[in-house]
Amino acid sequence: MTDFSDDIEKCLTVLRSGGLILYPTDTVWGIGCDATNEQAVEKIYQLKQRPGTKAMIILVAEERDVLQHVAAPDLQVFDYLEATTKPTTVIYEGAIGLAGNLLAEDGSIAIRICKDEFCRHLIKRFRKPLVSTSANISGDVPPASFAGINEKIKNGVEYIVLHKQNEENTAQPSSVIKWENGKVSIIRP
Numbered sequence: 093m094t095d096f097s098d099d100i101e102k103c104l105t106v107l108r109s110g111g112l113i114l115y116p117t118d119t120v121w122g123i124g125c126d127a128t129n130e131q132a133v134e135k136i137y138q139l140k141q142r143p144g145t146k147a148m149i150i151l152v153a154e155e156r157d158v159l160q161h162v163a164a165p166d167l168q169v170f171d172y173l174e175a176t177t178k179p180t181t182v183i184y185e186g187a188i189g190l191a192g193n194l195l196a197e198d199g200s201i202a203i204r205i206c207k208d209e210f211c212r213h214l215i216k217r218f219r220k221p222l223v224s225t226s227a228n229i230s231g232d233v234p235p236a237s238f239a240g241i242n243e244k245i246k247n248g249v250e251y252i253v254l255h256k257q258n259e260e261n262t263a264q265p266s267s268v269i270k271w272e273n274g275k276v277s278i279i280r281p
Contacts, residue, residue: 096210096255103214103251107222111250112136114227114241117151118179118208120234120263121241122224123249124151130191136223137193139248142230147196149181149266151206151224153215158203161189161221169271179204179266183279194223204266210255226265236263 163186187201226234
């Protein structure tokens with residue numbers, strides 16, 4: 093097991109104080125914050141120069157975390173997710189207990205159950221979901237590795253995770269689906 097305990101502790105300090113982190117996820121590098129803190133979410137919109145009307149993804153560690161933040165999810169979605177190999181984000185109706193400026197206009201929220209060891213550990217220790225939005229200025233292509241992240245993004249966060257900075261894999265964003273009445277609508281393959 094990789095020792096990333098120092099990164100976790102530093103992330104927790106920043107997240108608890110309403111700050112932003114730059115961290116590796118199960119897909120691309122992300123800008124993250126406490127998904128229940130409206131001021132922290134606003135900092136991400138400003139850093140990315142992104143319109144506040146564009147909702148962002150949140151990461152959770154387990155299925156039960158989804159149940160805490162979605163009013164009445166169709167439990168069949170979990171069987172679908174078990175069968176997928178690519179990280180998949182699901183848009184759920186009826187978000188609860190999250191920052192209001194994080195939600196889509198219709199009250200929905202995009203949630204991914206993260207399988208990455210570092211992210212799962214961080215989320216479990218934090219005991220709240222994390223915002224995860226690609227580490228780029230809105231409209232720019234998400235960087236495939238840490239080396240490609242814009243300096244404005246790096247300078248705009250309170251902590252940059254050291255774990256995985258030297259990896260050169262070409263990460264891809266997650267698939268995004270909407271699950272309605274047992275049917276899948278693919279938003280982003």
